Amino acid sequence: MGFLEDRDLSDVPTIPDFYKGKTIFITGGSGFIGKVLIEKLLYSCSELDRIYLLMRNKKGVKAEDRLAQLYSTPCFERLQKERPGVFESKVFIVSGDVLTPGLGLSQEDRALLVNRVNIIFHVAASVRFDDTLKFAAQMNLRGTMEIIELAKEVRELSALVHVSTSYANTNRDPIEEVLYPPLADWRETLEVCENADEHSLRVLTPKYLGELPNTYTFSKQLAEHVVCEHKGELPIVIVRPSIVISSAEEPIPGWIENFNGPVGIFVACGKGIMRTIHTKPDIVCDFIPVDVCAKNIISCAWIRGTKKLEPTDDVEIYNCCSGKLNNILMNDLVEMSKHIGKEIPLNNMLWNTGGTITKNKHWHYVKVLVQHLLPALLVDTLLWLFGQKPMLIKVQRRIYIANLALSYYTTQQWTFDNTNFTKLRSVLKDDDKSQFFYDIEGVDIKGYFVKCCFGGRKFLLKEKDEDLPQARAHCRRMQILDKSLKYAFFGYITWYVCTKIMPFINSYIF
Template sequence: MEKIMETEVQKFYRNKNVLLTGCTGFIGKVVLEKLLRVTEVNCVYLIVRPKLYDKLHETKKDFMQKLKLIKGDCIQPQLGVNKEDRKFLIENVNIILHCAATTHMNNPLKSALPINFGATVSLLKMAKEMLMLQSFVHVSSAFANCLTQHIEERFYTEDLGINTSQISEDDIFNEQFVNNLDKDFCKKYPNSYTFTKAMAEDAVLKCENLPVCICRPAIVSSTCKDPIIGWTDNHQGPFGILFSVATGLLRIMYINHDVNAVLVPVDYCANHILVCAWRTSNLNTNLTPLIYNFATDEHNPISWKNASNLVALHGSKIPISKTIWYPFLILCKSKIYYKVARPIVNILPYLLVKLFLAITRNKTRIINISVVEKPVKKVEYFVTHNWIFTMHNTKRLWNSLSTEDQELFNFDMLSLDWSEYIRTNLWGMRRIVAKEEPDTIPKSIERVKRYS
């Protein structure tokens, strides 16, 4: 166990009761791990579905001293929390870290609205009754306001076009209302995710006199350092694409290679959230909630082209043994060219491999091409458009930290070494996704050479 130092941020969390939503999600897991490892919180309350509650209670008994599981479901009215547990939370919670969300970009609005917007509204209402509440962090998205090219750390109610305070809980679960909302407002957004995240931000703005702030992380990728170098559990985002390229299944993407790759390590994101909670506790609740954009630093950017070159550079030294074709990736800036080239570059080789395996009666199973291309379609909008993110609040927050807190809760995107970060991403992919140890590298290199 790491030695607990008494930094300013650690003092803030000492003996506090924290309500964490989204604890089973990608960001939530890292936030929870960091809280338990480097702070002396009194207790962390986790809202989890009943089935998950039973499994965790059986398998994680050693963590229960500082954890209390609350049966609930963020897609249900009032978070699915019963009256007794709600009363308990109201009387005991000091800090709320709201990480729960669905990140499935193409979910129908009726699926995205209850958790991304409804859960936020329910949590804000509960927070209003919490007399001991010191800080509330709402985790949004850097792309919640993607209709604007230059995204500042402010609210964009003019883009949303609706007043969310007029939406009732019944409306959220009313099919006719949701259909009208989809038709009249959601359609101008690229997907239901960005629209419902924008709605949730408006709900935060409308909720007055709360110690609340908004964190807006960009595309969250694997860890840089904590708790494990290159760790991820998210195979649907950038990591899933990286794995598909490494295996030779994905060879072409519709992507503007000149656009900035706004990737942020998940451990940096978790640290940013935890520090935002500390800072928010010291602010005037009568002021407009502060927003903290969290994306790549303008003085340390990386384009998708440069990121791809680094993947090729490091990937050639640590390939995986599960390749079915020589790994390469064509970044296609033209949508027309992509549509013409995709059947030849992606589909045809896949079918040839499938035919070869069938003829040779090889029992090796390969992922369906539609599954491979699913995460590509999910991020297509975000890798073909360019945004400028203002991060004045985030930079001021970083500069306000002591040297000890900066080391313990690092989220400095200016000093991130992109080459090293991408190399550790590849190591994480080998170890976590492909489940391959370092001693398999020489054999993997020989295998890739046979394809070249």
């Protein structure tokens, strides 16, 4: 029996009541989803006992200092204003690392977690597509195994939410909310990755990946099997987000801290440096706002934690994605990005907003050379001549590599079934709907992406709203220059044909 079927929820506590007095352990709390998850828990479930974050020293910065940096980000501005003191009194660090055996926990910290924790959110993962198989397996596979080993020791565990990805099974279509057979044995994969030399691993990687495109999706698929081996033994839920992008409303409309998904397209097109995108116009884009994802994760722990664990319980899986609820075609997304880019232009545009879809891979490469590389060479040469540091070729190289990695996803279509995802929100108690109901159908897509654009300007590019009039004036100049050069170019072609080629043709014919 699942958590939603034939279940009377009338006596089940509300979500804040469920979390009241609970101790939570979170991996990946410094990441994009992790930050919003922490903020939402503290804001809407303020009576929870405490949150422990697994955090390591990074680049010479101590874990304690990283926690202070975490709280200083704009993501927590709402919490600072409306719930002052909550973060400082309820969020604590346990020093460790998912890459380390035993999570790198000291005996004291492990005992603390075993005796106090009630809910575990395993969010930590490497999402890079170009990780080596060894690193992806250590981070996404062994890290999950270590979390499971810890969970088995926890005395009073109510729920363990493992965050996977909707793209863990891209060799299938449709992708339903079920566990699919693995493409390899996860234990054997770990053993090979830990014992084989780097050269052998590079040779073996394509064989292991099989039908999957990269080490990220491969390792996340196997991690689901690490988790599901303990069904009926541990209170586990798997959440599979699709492409997680800017927040719709919470904690700030448009909150974003990376260039993933459509925000990267908006910025590159808005700066005028992306002129061609290798994709198909009729591809349906499946994006999920980060605050919707956080609400779903919190609700999943609630629905699992309010049901007594039985040996016959399966692992419920939630495809946290738009599905058929509210989607947009790639062609519409690109056109919208150009339109919004003119309404809300970025500072210091290098050229007029642009970007066109190119379906043919080889033609796309030609356009990259002509429309991306050659202008970048010209701009960098001018920067060098004027004593400035060349930078555009480097930027275009990053865009090219990113597009190359994304092309697998932007040229294929998958149908995601999100029945459990939508069912869960429908069983929320009335008192919880204002804080935890995730509306997708009612979202105005253009209005949402306008927020994304403002968020990208503010949080990624550090541009100020008061600079918009100047940016709009510069945008108009770029539009005039763009049109003038196009008219001049086609005018020259017309003149050349009329004065040089046509007389030659006429003399040859007559």
